[in-house]
Amino acid sequence: MSTFESVLDSFLGHARRRPDAVLFDLPDGTTISYGATAESVHHIAARLRADGVQPGDRVAMQVDKSPEAIALYLATLQLGGVFLPLNTAYTGGEVDYFLGDATPRVLVCTPAREAEFRGRTPASTVVETLGTEGDGSLLLSRDTDRDVHPATPGAPASILYTSGTTGRSKGAVLTHGNLASNCDALREYWRYTAEDRLIHALPIFHIHGLFVATNLTLTTGARMHYLPKFDADAIVDLIPRSTVLMGVPTFYTRLAADARVTPGLCAEMRLFVSGSAPLLAADHVAFEKRSGHRILERYGMTETGMITSNPYEGERRPGSVGLPLPGIEVRVTDRETGAPLTGGEVGGIEVRGPNVFSGYWNMPEKTAAEFCDDGYFRTGDVGRFDDDGYLSIVGRDKDMVISGGFNVYPVEIEELLDAHPSVAESAVIGVPHPDLGETVVAVVVAAPGHTPVEPDLIGAVADRLARFKQPKAVRVVDALPRNVMGKVQKAELRKRYAELFTDTDTCA
Structure with a gap:
């Protein structure tokens, strides 16, 4: 019987076996190894434990992208905490709702917003700071905590807030099993290995940047060019030294319009992934003409991680999000009767598998309403399968x-x-x-x-x-x-x- 290995377990295993292997390649030319990142994780874990974080407690983060922010994520998991990343663009008023709903034990914000959050955060929440230059109160501890709380597949690992077009925002509770199973499926499907060098230009408060791009890298022992944001000049410079780019359609429309992008420039690249928003078929074609590579489009959502993907080997179809990932079941059903539909018919997309979240935070009735009796989750998206089993997204039930x-x-x-x-x-x-x-x-x-x-x-x-x-x-x-x-x-x-x-x- 195999032993469950969480994302944190996989990362720490790589840090023990290959401590000098590079994890982060930074824009200034410096690098940070797996071993050094593990030490940062243990220092931050000591600080969080001193703040009173216990298994099950939430740790919220609204900070700019940095290697230490990834260490904070891993340190939260080390203590058995539940990680709550928040969009850096949210105003204080918007953050107030999440603080009130999730009641985090610790909120980590930027140094510039410390005074603001100390003035609006409940007394039960400890405010820590983290900057992008190795600064912030979170990094002051010289203590080291190496005690890893054992993760089980069903234990919560993170809460990511999503929302409907009506009502209040919903916190999707993702378990350690959800995150690990999605990594397993994607590693197999995308042939992701320790030899890969990822261009990481996505935000890390979003499922794409954190639970796809980062988790895949951490669990395979790969390395990543870690950019603060999308920068066409930086990406063009890095492409010859990289193997994978994960991005949103905006990345590819801009690169397709850049004359510097050529098949020769992309000769060492093996995979361009697009997600988080629909990729127009015309943009798919334009990028292939420019780069010589066909974009691999996939489909996922906050509550499920990745659901389908165009194949690594085989036809990648413009306008399609591909086939169900290994271990994941997807069906299209009649939106009135719930009956499964045959190929070509448009209906509601439903999914079942180890990737599907455990429920909405403190919303048992909403959770129950979104699941079918046989365990399928209603995504709220509308789509159809073609005769070859490729899924296309037609639209959304809601007006998101x-x-x-x-x-x-x-x-x-x-x-x-x-x-x-x-x-x-x-x-x-x-x-x-x-x-x-x-x-x-x-x-x-x-x-x-x-x-x-x-x-x-x-x-x-x-x-x-x-x-x-x-x-x-x-x-x-x-x-x-x-x-x-x-x-x-x-x-x-x-x-x-x-x-x-x-x-x-x-x-x-």
């Missing part, structure tokens, strides 16, 4: 917008716009954008005696919303389209404004 790889939920923006004195009502939609995949557009109806002005409305919400949520355009209409039941027809609005950003000159 995915802009630059980040989820945007219209109701949050609509509530702010509706509160503006010049607005009677609003509808927020996503429309195609050549750089971001989708972007946010607000359609508003004027309040009696008022004339809504685009800059005023965008300015009014700017301090209340992360930048990626802010509308890129506002359109004023006499009335919102509705069906006979009075429901706003957002599909009609999306169709009406579908070409708003098709001229790239308007998207700068």
Whole structure:
């Protein structure tokens, strides 16, 4: 009988066996080894234990990307804690909800925001700081804690907040088994090994950057060029010295337009992965023409990790997210009856497997509502299988917008716009954008005696919303389209404004 090996166990095994192997290649030319990272993990674990972190306690993080932030993630797992990464763009008001809901024992923020969070964080939460230059209170401990709390497959490892178009945000609880099983499936499917050199330009508060890109690297003993953000110049420079790039569609639209990207430049690369948002078939073709490589598109979500993938060997089909990963079952069902549908028919996408989360934090009724009696999870996405078993995503049941790889939920923006004195009502939609995949557009109806002005409305919400949520355009209409039941027809609005950003000159 095999013994369960968690992500942390795999990482520590590599650190013991190959302590001098490089984990991080940094932009300044320095490197950090597996052994050195393990020591950072143990120092941070000592600090967290001194802060009172016990197994099951949440540790929240809202910091800029750094090697130490990955060490914080691993240190939380070492203590049996539950890691809660938060988008760095969230305002203090947005973070307040997560602090109140998850009640973390420790919040780690940037040094610049320490005073702000000390003033708004409950007394039960310890505030620590972590910067990008090896600074911050989290790193002050000289003590070392090597005591590893044993992880079991069903124990919670992380909470990632997702959200619906109505209601409050939901914390998806991902277990150690969820994370490890997804790594196992992807290592096999993508042929990921210790010889790989990943270009890591994704954020680490998101499932793609942390639980796909980083976890795969940590569990295989591979190394990564660790960039603070997407930088086309840096990536072009690194491609000849790398084997894998994981990105969102925006990465590939920009690289496909860069004349420096050639088949010769990409000769050592073996895999370009795209996810987090739909990749247009035209962009898939354009990148292949530019680089000589076919992008491997995959499909996943916060609650499940990765679900399907185009094959490593075999046909990678533009517009398709590929085949179910090993050990994962996917079906498309009739959205009214729940009956499984045959190839080519469009329906709700449901998934079952060891990758599927354990439930929503403190929401047992919501959790129960999203699972079928036979254990399949209803993703809320709509799609179809072709005759060869390739899955294509047709749309989403809910009106979520995915802009630059980040989820945007219209109701949050609509509530702010509706509160503006010049607005009677609003509808927020996503429309195609050549750089971001989708972007946010607000359609508003004027309040009696008022004339809504685009800059005023965008300015009014700017301090209340992360930048990626802010509308890129506002359109004023006499009335919102509705069906006979009075429901706003957002599909009609999306169709009406579908070409708003098709001229790239308007998207700068």
